[in-house]
Each structure stands twice: as C-alpha cells, then as structure tokens.
Amino acid sequence: MQEPDLSVEIAGFKMKNPLMLASGILGISIASLRKVFEAGAGAVITKSIGYKARVGYDNPTLVEVHGGYLNAIGLSNPGVKEFYDELSNSKIDDLPLVVSLFGAKPSEFKEMVSILDELNIRAYELNLSCPHVKGFGIEVGQDPKAIREVVKSTKEETKKPLFVKLSPNVSDIVKIAKVAENSGADALTIMNTVRAMSIDIETFRPILANKIGGLSGPVIKPIAVRCVYEVSRSVRIPIIGCGGITSWQDAIEFFLAGARAVQIGTAIAYEGLNVFEKIKKGIRDYLIMKEKESVRDIVGLSHGF
Amino acid sequence: MVSNRPRITRVLDVIEESSTVRSLLFKDKLCSKAKPGQFIMVWIPGVDEIPMSISIMRDDQAGLTVRKVGEASTALFNMKVGSMIGIRGPYGNSFNPIIGKVMIVGAGTGLAPLMPLLEILTNKSASIDMIVGGKTMEEFIFMDKIKEILSKTESKIVVTTEDGSYGIKGLVTDAILPILKKKRFDMIYTCGPELMMKKVFEMAQEFNLPVQASLERVMKCGIGICGSCCIGKYNVCKDGPVFDSSKLKEVKDEFGLFRRDHSGKRVIF
Known part of the structure; x- marks a missing residue:
C-alpha cells in the first residue's frame, strides 16, 4: 500500500501534516516556534498577541493536577508593535506560522491585523476564549454580538484565513460556533481550556496567583471530543480539534469526531517535542491498518453511527 | 503522579550571609538529592513563585540563598523559622x-x-x-x-x-x-x-x-512549556540553566545582549 497522505488544508492554508502547536505553548520567540516546526509540527501558533504589552499575572501561573495542568499566565505578550518588529526581523517565509490574537474590542483586532498583515503569516487565530482574563477572551467569546463584531471587522482587514478559537465555558457551544461561522470565520478551533481551580490544603490558599485558571491536558479530552463532535455536525467550516491530545489515538479520536486538524500543547510537558513525530507515525500506521489513503478520509467518520 | 505542584515545607533555619542575603534551610528529600546547578520554583504563598538555585544540600535538607531585591525576594528574605514555603522541582540540567x-x-x-x-x-x-x-x-x-x-x-x-x-x-x-x-x-x-x-x-x-555557565531568565512554568525563559531555541528552565560552550555559541545573538521581560519584550542588557 502506498504511503498515506497526511496533508490537510484549512481554508486555503496547506499543512504537510495535521498537527499544530497550540497557542500559548512556547510561542514567544520565532526561534522557539521554529524548533517546534522542525520537530514535526505542520503549523505553529504564537502566544496570543494583544494591542498593548501585558506582563500577565504573578506566579504561580501553572500547577499540575491529576491528568493535566492548570494555568493562568494572563495573556502576557509584548504587544503588537514589538511583535511586528520581531517578526519582520526574523526569517519566517518557510514557517507555517499562525498568529493568535486577543483583544477587548473589534477595533483592536482590526488595528493589529492591519499592522501584521503585510508579513508572511499564513492565518490568524482569534482567541475569543481565554478563561481567566477579565474583559478579554471568554467575555467576548460567550457574547454572540461581540463575536459577530470582532470576526466581521477583522475579516474586513485581511484576506488571510481566520480561525476562531472557542471556549467550552459556555452553555451552548454549537450556538456560538454558528455565530462565528455566520460572521465569516474560516475555521473553528475547538476548544480552549476549561475554567478550573486548585487549592493548597496546607496553606488554605488557591495555588494560582489569579486563583482561577484554565485546565488543559488529558483530563479535558472527552469534553473537547464532545464539543468537536457536536459542532462539526452543525457547521460547514473546518474544525481544528484541541484539548488533551497526547497520543496518536487521541488525535484519531478527534478526526473521527470531525476535526480536520488538531493542536498539541500540554502534551509537550509530558512527552517533549518528540510528541509530534510520535503522533504522526501513529496516524500513518493507523491509516495503513485501516486502508485509508488520507487523513482526510477519516474526518467525521463517527457521525455515521 | 502529580509532581509539578508545590510541596509545602517549613523553613528550618535562616542563615545570615550578609546584610542583604540570607540562606533558608528546609526539609525536602528530592531537593536534598538534586544535582549541582539545578533550581527550584519557590512559592511564597500570597506573594509570588520564583526560581532559586539550590545552594545547600545535606541529609534530607536543602537550602536556597536569596538577596532582597524585589517584592518576592524580600518576602523570602524575611521568612522566619517555621514559615511555610512551597517547593517545585528540582528542575533543569546541572x-x-x-x-x-x-x-x-x-x-x-x-x-x-x-x-x-x-x-x-x-x-x-x-x-x-x-x-x-x-x-x-x-x-x-x-x-x-x-x-x-x-x-x-x-x-x-x-x-x-x-x-x-x-x-x-x-x-x-x-x-x-x-x-x-x-x-x-x-x-x-x-x-x-x-x-x-x-x-x-x-x-x-x-x-x-x-x-559551563548558569543562566537566568524570567521563569513561569519551570517545565519547558510556557516559553518565558527562552534564549535562542532553548528554554533556560529545561535545556539549562547550565549552558556549555557549544550551546552558548548557539545563543550568541542573545547571550549577554538581551533578555525578555515578563511580557516577552526584549530588554537590552
């Protein structure tokens, strides 16, 4: 049997394989992103960039829990202008680079895209779902009107594909997904972390400085699979699965649920950057075993039951 | 097993090293067996969590040495015998x-x-x-x-x-x-x-x-995923803190030239 095809395309953005580095992990410098690309990622996504620099929260910003990690970094980023400077002084032409953006209002997204758009960025991912920063993220991402305005006005400013990253911390993710689709989103990233908390029993204190953070890792995977499954049955645009993927079996589960590509983040804490090659090989072997020519052939197969 | 979580321990002894520097001794088996050059993330409850080198290892105890500079290091400096601190690690190479x-x-x-x-x-x-x-x-x-x-x-x-x-x-x-x-x-x-x-x-x-040089950068996660402590393609927390000559050559465009602040913005030395 011939070598299975791992390449995928999302709204015109072609990737050699369906594995992307999730936003928030390692994405501060181009050198780090390049390292992840060289480790086998099909695309890499930056940390979320905002209009102005933010230092984020005090430490502790991360704490491990059973089956995952809880983090509240607080959208630390150098601001769009500094970020533009760094990108324009780096070699990025061969890098399948997606820039993640967050903002408090539509005009901020618009302004950021107008600054960045001349660079060889392949797509944007709008982070409308950060679970722990007031005024940004989830407060936009659970308000249909805000989503509509942000997506529409960003879309006006660029021809590049727009991914919209959604939160599971809403009562009806399908409804929110449809709003994003109808507003012009080219793809949906499902999902961001789950609002959660951890308390130290010796000191009686919440461990994270921000008290509440976002839960990632294997523990949230079934939630993400459910969200991808439900949303992919109700929208036409491609879905990028994200949430607790640490093995090739996890990735396959997301494809079967309806994701066209998947993002990997927390798995790097467990497995290191080798996780990309490991998962790629697992997907390839699985496709051969199941006699499928392409990873595209298994997307959404669970819907038939 | 969950290992990247603060282990609460009490300060056993405070050693006055100079008017602005103190060493704190605490009981922690893992740290007492650390390799030379490894560091820990020290949680000062209610204040911050900061990376500190392990400066003392003896029996089942370990120690850190802190100079009071900012809010967090001053809070650590002011800790008394019996105060609670949280320890994650030891982390990094040696x-x-x-x-x-x-x-x-x-x-x-x-x-x-x-x-x-x-x-x-x-x-x-x-x-x-x-x-x-x-x-x-x-x-x-x-x-x-x-x-x-x-x-x-x-x-x-x-x-x-x-x-x-x-x-x-x-x-x-x-x-x-x-x-x-x-x-x-x-x-x-x-x-x-x-x-x-x-x-x-x-x-x-x-x-x-x-x-072999031990480097310092802004650290948040301590386990090589947040990227705050990046220098070149490396993370100081995981690939370092000790950089040998070949790694130092690889990061020559940053080493001694700039670091990144808490926002990720480049700051010239």
Missing part, C-alpha cells in the same frame, strides 16, 4: 563536574549554584582556582565556607571588588586574564551577572577552554 584543573568564577548570589558544585569538585578535581567578584566587601557571601572547602584540595582563591575594599581592586574578569595566561584549565564554571559570564566566555574562547 553542572557536569569533571576530573582535572578547573576554574570557578562567581559573583554575588551567582555563587549559590556553584556551592554544591564546589563540594563535589573538591573530591574530584586536580586543582581548583576560585575567582570571586563583587562591588564591595559588604556583598561577599559564603567566603568562610569556600575557604574551608578549598582547604581540602589543591586550590587558589582570588577575590576582586570594584571599590577595592576587599582583595584586588577591579572586575572579576580583570583578574582572570593573568591566570589564564599562566595555567591551562580543563573547565571553567561560572555564574553571576550575565555580562560577566559573557566576558568569561569570550576569554575562554580566546584560550580555547570549555565553559
């Missing part, structure tokens, strides 16, 4: 102690990770040349202990101060050159201000000597 003639260059609290190394080297190395620098005599820490450890082996100690209040007047790097001209070393270990380490590295390059 110094690789070699058999041979070694030079150790340290300044300020940069001496902290060098102390456990020094103890191991005493039993291993053919000779130790220890060069300690500081702005003024007040700032020197660990001197009695260094002298005591070094007395057990063939060694030399050189001290420099910028104001001449102790040892030779000048920079630590000024004192190194004549020594490098006279004696051939098998390894130079260094920790201190980055510009000092950069200079040590450059001099070592001239004499074709290998270096």
Whole structure:
C-alpha cells in the first residue's frame, strides 16, 4: 500500500501534516516556534498577541493536577508593535506560522491585523476564549454580538484565513460556533481550556496567583471530543480539534469526531517535542491498518453511527 | 503522579550571609538529592513563585540563598523559622563536574549554584582556582565556607571588588586574564551577572577552554512549556540553566545582549 497522505488544508492554508502547536505553548520567540516546526509540527501558533504589552499575572501561573495542568499566565505578550518588529526581523517565509490574537474590542483586532498583515503569516487565530482574563477572551467569546463584531471587522482587514478559537465555558457551544461561522470565520478551533481551580490544603490558599485558571491536558479530552463532535455536525467550516491530545489515538479520536486538524500543547510537558513525530507515525500506521489513503478520509467518520 | 505542584515545607533555619542575603534551610528529600546547578520554583504563598538555585544540600535538607531585591525576594528574605514555603522541582540540567584543573568564577548570589558544585569538585578535581567578584566587601557571601572547602584540595582563591575594599581592586574578569595566561584549565564554571559570564566566555574562547555557565531568565512554568525563559531555541528552565560552550555559541545573538521581560519584550542588557 502506498504511503498515506497526511496533508490537510484549512481554508486555503496547506499543512504537510495535521498537527499544530497550540497557542500559548512556547510561542514567544520565532526561534522557539521554529524548533517546534522542525520537530514535526505542520503549523505553529504564537502566544496570543494583544494591542498593548501585558506582563500577565504573578506566579504561580501553572500547577499540575491529576491528568493535566492548570494555568493562568494572563495573556502576557509584548504587544503588537514589538511583535511586528520581531517578526519582520526574523526569517519566517518557510514557517507555517499562525498568529493568535486577543483583544477587548473589534477595533483592536482590526488595528493589529492591519499592522501584521503585510508579513508572511499564513492565518490568524482569534482567541475569543481565554478563561481567566477579565474583559478579554471568554467575555467576548460567550457574547454572540461581540463575536459577530470582532470576526466581521477583522475579516474586513485581511484576506488571510481566520480561525476562531472557542471556549467550552459556555452553555451552548454549537450556538456560538454558528455565530462565528455566520460572521465569516474560516475555521473553528475547538476548544480552549476549561475554567478550573486548585487549592493548597496546607496553606488554605488557591495555588494560582489569579486563583482561577484554565485546565488543559488529558483530563479535558472527552469534553473537547464532545464539543468537536457536536459542532462539526452543525457547521460547514473546518474544525481544528484541541484539548488533551497526547497520543496518536487521541488525535484519531478527534478526526473521527470531525476535526480536520488538531493542536498539541500540554502534551509537550509530558512527552517533549518528540510528541509530534510520535503522533504522526501513529496516524500513518493507523491509516495503513485501516486502508485509508488520507487523513482526510477519516474526518467525521463517527457521525455515521 | 502529580509532581509539578508545590510541596509545602517549613523553613528550618535562616542563615545570615550578609546584610542583604540570607540562606533558608528546609526539609525536602528530592531537593536534598538534586544535582549541582539545578533550581527550584519557590512559592511564597500570597506573594509570588520564583526560581532559586539550590545552594545547600545535606541529609534530607536543602537550602536556597536569596538577596532582597524585589517584592518576592524580600518576602523570602524575611521568612522566619517555621514559615511555610512551597517547593517545585528540582528542575533543569546541572553542572557536569569533571576530573582535572578547573576554574570557578562567581559573583554575588551567582555563587549559590556553584556551592554544591564546589563540594563535589573538591573530591574530584586536580586543582581548583576560585575567582570571586563583587562591588564591595559588604556583598561577599559564603567566603568562610569556600575557604574551608578549598582547604581540602589543591586550590587558589582570588577575590576582586570594584571599590577595592576587599582583595584586588577591579572586575572579576580583570583578574582572570593573568591566570589564564599562566595555567591551562580543563573547565571553567561560572555564574553571576550575565555580562560577566559573557566576558568569561569570550576569554575562554580566546584560550580555547570549555565553559559551563548558569543562566537566568524570567521563569513561569519551570517545565519547558510556557516559553518565558527562552534564549535562542532553548528554554533556560529545561535545556539549562547550565549552558556549555557549544550551546552558548548557539545563543550568541542573545547571550549577554538581551533578555525578555515578563511580557516577552526584549530588554537590552
């Protein structure tokens, strides 16, 4: 049997394989992103960039829990202008680079895209779902009107594909997904972390400085699979699965649920950057075993039951 | 098993190292068996969590050495016997102690990770040349202990101060050159201000000597995923904190030139 095809395309953005580095992990410098690309990622996504620099929260910003990690970094980023400077002084032409953006209002997204758009960025991912920063993220991402305005006005400013990253911390993710689709989103990233908390029993204190953070890792995977499954049955645009993927079996589960590509983040804490090659090989072997020519052939197969 | 979570322990002893530097001793099995140069994330409940080198290891105890500078380090400095702190780690790689003639260059609290190394080297190395620098005599820490450890082996100690209040007047790097001209070393270990380490590295390059330097960057996660402590393609928390000559060459566009602040913005040294 011939070598299975791992390449995928999302709204015109072609990737050699369906594995992307999730936003928030390692994405501060181009050198780090390049390292992840060289480790086998099909695309890499930056940390979320905002209009102005933010230092984020005090430490502790991360704490491990059973089956995952809880983090509240607080959208630390150098601001769009500094970020533009760094990108324009780096070699990025061969890098399948997606820039993640967050903002408090539509005009901020618009302004950021107008600054960045001349660079060889392949797509944007709008982070409308950060679970722990007031005024940004989830407060936009659970308000249909805000989503509509942000997506529409960003879309006006660029021809590049727009991914919209959604939160599971809403009562009806399908409804929110449809709003994003109808507003012009080219793809949906499902999902961001789950609002959660951890308390130290010796000191009686919440461990994270921000008290509440976002839960990632294997523990949230079934939630993400459910969200991808439900949303992919109700929208036409491609879905990028994200949430607790640490093995090739996890990735396959997301494809079967309806994701066209998947993002990997927390798995790097467990497995290191080798996780990309490991998962790629697992997907390839699985496709051969199941006699499928392409990873595209298994997307959404669970819907038939 | 969940390992990247603060283990709460109590301060067992506070050692006054200078008017601005103290060492805190605490019980922690994992840290007591750390490798020289490894660091821990220390949670000061209600204040912050900061990376600290392990400076003391004995029995089932370990210690850290803190200079009061900002809010978090001052809070740690002010901890009393019995105060609760949370420990994650030990993290990162370590110094690789070699058999041979070694030079150790340290300044300020940069001496902290060098102390456990020094103890191991005493039993291993053919000779130790220890060069300690500081702005003024007040700032020197660990001197009695260094002298005591070094007395057990063939060694030399050189001290420099910028104001001449102790040892030779000048920079630590000024004192190194004549020594490098006279004696051939098998390894130079260094920790201190980055510009000092950069200079040590450059001099070592001239004499074709290998270096191991312990670097510092803003740290958040400590486990190599948040990327805050990146230098070149490396994360100081996971790929470091100890960088050998080949890694230092790979990060030459950043080492001693700029670091990143808490937002990720580049800040020139």
